Amino acid sequence: MGRGRIRGLAVSDVRFPTSVAQHGSDAMHPDPDYSAAYVVIETDAPDGLKGCGFTFTLGKGTEVVISAVHALSIHIINKDLDDIISDFRGFYRQLTSDGQLRWIGPEKGAVHLAAAAILNAVWDLWAKQEGKPLWKLLVDMDPKQLLSCIDFRYITDALTEEEAFSYTTSCAWLGYPDHCLKQLCTEALKDGWTRFKVKVGNDLQDDIRRCKLVREMIGPENILLLDANQRWEVKEAIDWVTELAEFKPLWIEEPTSPDDILGHATIAKALAPLGIGVATGEQCHNRVMFKQFLQAQALSYLQVDSCRLASVNENLSVLLMAKKFQIPVCPHAGGVGLCELVQHLIIFDYISVSGSLENRMCEYVDHLHEHFKYPVVIMNASYMPPQEAGYSSEMKEDSVKEYLFPQGEVWQKFSCS
Amino acid sequence: MGRGRIRGLAVSDVRFPTSVAQHGSDAMHPDPDYSAAYVVIETDAPDGLKGCGFTFTLGKGTEVVISAVHALSIHIINKDLDDIISDFRGFYRQLTSDGQLRWIGPEKGAVHLAAAAILNAVWDLWAKQEGKPLWKLLVDMDPKQLLSCIDFRYITDALTEEEAFSYTTSCAWLGYPDHCLKQLCTEALKDGWTRFKVKVGNDLQDDIRRCKLVREMIGPENILLLDANQRWEVKEAIDWVTELAEFKPLWIEEPTSPDDILGHATIAKALAPLGIGVATGEQCHNRVMFKQFLQAQALSYLQVDSCRLASVNENLSVLLMAKKFQIPVCPHAGGVGLCELVQHLIIFDYISVSGSLENRMCEYVDHLHEHFKYPVVIMNASYMPPQEAGYSSEMKEDSVKEYLFPQGEVWQKFSCS
Numbered sequence: 001m002g003r004g005r006i007r008g009l010a011v012s013d014v015r016f017p018t019s020v021a022q023h024g025s026d027a028m029h030p031d032p033d034y035s036a037a038y039v040v041i042e043t044d045a046p047d048g049l050k051g052c053g054f055t056f057t058l059g060k061g062t063e064v065v066i067s068a069v070h071a072l073s074i075h076i077i078n079k080d081l082d083d084i085i086s087d088f089r090g091f092y093r094q095l096t097s098d099g100q101l102r103w104i105g106p107e108k109g110a111v112h113l114a115a116a117a118i119l120n121a122v123w124d125l126w127a128k129q130e131g132k133p134l135w136k137l138l139v140d141m142d143p144k145q146l147l148s149c150i151d152f153r154y155i156t157d158a159l160t161e162e163e164a165f166s167y168t169t170s171c172a173w174l175g176y177p178d179h180c181l182k183q184l185c186t187e188a189l190k191d192g193w194t195r196f197k198v199k200v201g202n203d204l205q206d207d208i209r210r211c212k213l214v215r216e217m218i219g220p221e222n223i224l225l226l227d228a229n230q231r232w233e234v235k236e237a238i239d240w241v242t243e244l245a246e247f248k249p250l251w252i253e254e255p256t257s258p259d260d261i262l263g264h265a266t267i268a269k270a271l272a273p274l275g276i277g278v279a280t281g282e283q284c285h286n287r288v289m290f291k292q293f294l295q296a297q298a299l300s301y302l303q304v305d306s307c308r309l310a311s312v313n314e315n316l317s318v319l320l321m322a323k324k325f326q327i328p329v330c331p332h333a334g335g336v337g338l339c340e341l342v343q344h345l346i347i348f349d350y351i352s353v354s355g356s357l358e359n360r361m362c363e364y365v366d367h368l369h370e371h372f373k374y375p376v377v378i379m380n381a382s383y384m385p386p387q388e389a390g391y392s393s394e395m396k397e398d399s400v401k402e403y404l405f406p407q408g409e410v411w412q413k414f415s416c417s
Numbered sequence: 418m419g420r421g422r423i424r425g426l427a428v429s430d431v432r433f434p435t436s437v438a439q440h441g442s443d444a445m446h447p448d449p450d451y452s453a454a455y456v457v458i459e460t461d462a463p464d465g466l467k468g469c470g471f472t473f474t475l476g477k478g479t480e481v482v483i484s485a486v487h488a489l490s491i492h493i494i495n496k497d498l499d500d501i502i503s504d505f506r507g508f509y510r511q512l513t514s515d516g517q518l519r520w521i522g523p524e525k526g527a528v529h530l531a532a533a534a535i536l537n538a539v540w541d542l543w544a545k546q547e548g549k550p551l552w553k554l555l556v557d558m559d560p561k562q563l564l565s566c567i568d569f570r571y572i573t574d575a576l577t578e579e580e581a582f583s584y585t586t587s588c589a590w591l592g593y594p595d596h597c598l599k600q601l602c603t604e605a606l607k608d609g610w611t612r613f614k615v616k617v618g619n620d621l622q623d624d625i626r627r628c629k630l631v632r633e634m635i636g637p638e639n640i641l642l643l644d645a646n647q648r649w650e651v652k653e654a655i656d657w658v659t660e661l662a663e664f665k666p667l668w669i670e671e672p673t674s675p676d677d678i679l680g681h682a683t684i685a686k687a688l689a690p691l692g693i694g695v696a697t698g699e700q701c702h703n704r705v706m707f708k709q710f711l712q713a714q715a716l717s718y719l720q721v722d723s724c725r726l727a728s729v730n731e732n733l734s735v736l737l738m739a740k741k742f743q744i745p746v747c748p749h750a751g752g753v754g755l756c757e758l759v760q761h762l763i764i765f766d767y768i769s770v771s772g773s774l775e776n777r778m779c780e781y782v783d784h785l786h787e788h789f790k791y792p793v794v795i796m797n798a799s800y801m802p803p804q805e806a807g808y809s810s811e812m813k814e815d816s817v818k819e820y821l822f823p824q825g826e827v828w829q830k831f832s833c834s
């Protein structure tokens with residue numbers, strides 16, 4: 001029995017009015033409405049399974065991404081899922097290199113976010129058909145098949161397919177997945193919340209006061225993280241963070257433009273003697289950028305975003321490069337459903353690639369999970385490995401209906417008031 | 418009398434079916450339909466002037482950019498043009514840093530192209546109100562006002578406003594614009610077509626054969642340029658171009674991913690002893706990327722694109738950085754209306770910034786100019802400075818109507834056939 005032919009793709013503009021309560025606001029994004037361009041694909045297979053995927057957005061602009069999803073959909077409609085999976089690298093290349101659409105990227109911006117949403121749906125469907133959670137689908141794959149999902153274009157000077165092969169196989173010592181999981185859970189259970197993030201960058205005196213307060217509250221044994229949300233120039237970042245060094249933060253996150261690799265390298269070099277690392281990546285738009293951040297030693301903590309990179313395929317290439325450059329991956333999460341997705345990636349990374357929990361952490365925000373069919377499970381401040389088949393990316397139908405923009409009940413209320 | 422309040426913004430999806438005749442195809446873009454997201458803004462001022470701007474696209478995806486134009490339009494509708502111009506930096510920042518929309522960029526992809534189209538229309542309108550071609554508006558500005566149009570965010574480690582000020586004033590020795598123009602024209606008149614570009618990257622033996630042929634045809638005194646349209650990995654680029662070095666090309670254009678600054682630097686370093694420079698920039702998405710290309714000595718020829726960078730504002734910052742790093746600017750042109758726009762930028766660059774024609778050239782493709790109200794004038798293979806007020810960005814109404822996608826006559830014919 002085949003996997004079926006993709007016969008339909010539906011995309012919804014789902015927005016949560018989080019700006020009303022100022023959830024998730026920071027120096028650069030004062031009023032986000034956490035949103036998603038939510039894709040559902042269906043096949044003609046008798047299994048009746050649907051693949052659900054999305055990309056995260058902040059309200060306005062979701063309709064732009066949706067327009068890009070429609071534009072890309074010609075590459076998936078009527079395709080046989082078997083053909084996609086058997087040449088996933090080729091399909092990925094087709095989607096990200098459309099001769100006309102790549103002009104408005106390439107591999108960045110709305111069109112890349114749209115590719116992420118579509119590919120996330122494909123991965124979800126594949127995992128559901130296999131009856132496995134996505135992380136297990138990845139963990140169980142033989143290295144050759146795993147690598148065949150990755151487009152190595154433009155990164156072969158940092159990582160070749162042959163090298164990547166050695167990384168995936170040398171990690172096999174970690175052995176049987178369930179055993180590793182137990183270890184993962186044991187370590188997790190010992191762990192209460194121990195990391196605290198302070199947003200900085202608006203006012204130095206204010207930052208000093210708040211950092212002092214937090215450090216006193218959490219004591220010297222817990223971890224303090226700083227996040228500037230791209231607020232500074234390069235020199236400004238160095239000066240500002242130097243003033244905060246006495247509070248011993250582990251990292252400064254997003255000190256400047258997400259495009260400024262050399263700027264981050266300068267900052268990282270200046271802050272290293274103070275014991276402060278640089279974390280970035282949530283707005284790093286593709287593997288070529290991550291490659292350079294790693295080559296230039298511009299980051300100490302790599303924060304992939306499951307919905308900005310083009311799905312599992314591109315995330316895999318970044319996890320493997322991080323392994324080579326010995327940089328811990330600490331995914332960006334929060335938003336809408338990012339926690340649901342990244343948990344699969346970090347579990348895979350731990351079991352099959354890095355084999356280490358040292359300096360690794362994954363953001364968690366207790367928000368909007370109720371709209372997902374299989375929400376994350378957190379126990380003692382740790383993600384519990386999901387057991388349900390798929391990528392945990394499926395939203396509840398009622399939620400999609402209610403929050404659909406602008407027709408949904410929630411938004412109709414706003415327009416009437 | 419004020420400049421008026423922006424009371425309307427219209428955006429059209431204008432596509433030319435160039436893929437039918439394979440115009441403009443290359444290794445990565447096999448079937449482009451040269452297109453534009455074309456913006457017209459109107460004010461309530463009695464002058465009745467319209468500002469016209471656009472960004473260039475390749476067909477599919479134009480609708481995505483248009484969706485982004487609509488999303489951004491809230492920042493310009495009902496704004497007073499005087500307020501925009503008197504704080505152009507602030508307006509630029511507002512447009513490129515919308516708290517929700519920046520997530521799908523930031524400053525890249527569809528949303529940045531949309532910002533370019535809108536800002537191009539603002540510049541066109543401003544120049545028309547002043548009764549000057551855009552290049553003259555720029556040339557006549559005092560340096561302080563000129564710099565007040567530029568957002569220096571994220572580039573101050575390479576170029577501060579103070580430094581930029583010295584560049585714009587120290588060039589005043591070039592003196593009276595008309596005088597310079599005469600010189601420009603005199604030099605231009607002596608100049609027949611002397612530069613020949615060969616597209617490479619598909620097949621090495623084929624490239625060797627064609628380069629040999631072209632070099633024999635043009636003789637040793639003319640210039641041979643190579644363009645790989647992002648075809649290669651880093652090492653591949655070095656090896657391939659080394660094989661073509663005997664034909665003495667001046668540059669290799671776009672050897673690899675437009676995002677790969679460090680890769681370009683490696684290529685540039687390897688090819689320098691062969692006397693071959695690296696040219697890139699047509700898909701370089703913002704000033705932060707150009708800054709790093711310059712800092713890393715990753716390019717020898719800087720090819721700005723008037724419609725990918727966010728209009729004159731961002732192009733100015735790049736021209737000034739190029740001046741500091743002593744890199745000649747050779748704009749990308751062709752497409753739809755890119756020649757019409759960039760001519761203003763290179764004339765300004767020559768008169769007020771670089772003061773040099775050495776190693777400078779600007780692409781020209783004789784294509785689609787007939788759809789513009791003030792098409793470029795080429796004499797003896799050189800651009801003639803435009804005399805009409807504005808940014809030469811206005812399309813003929815009939816052309817917009819006829820090529821409107823998908824309703825226009827031209828596209829209706831395709832859908833019927």
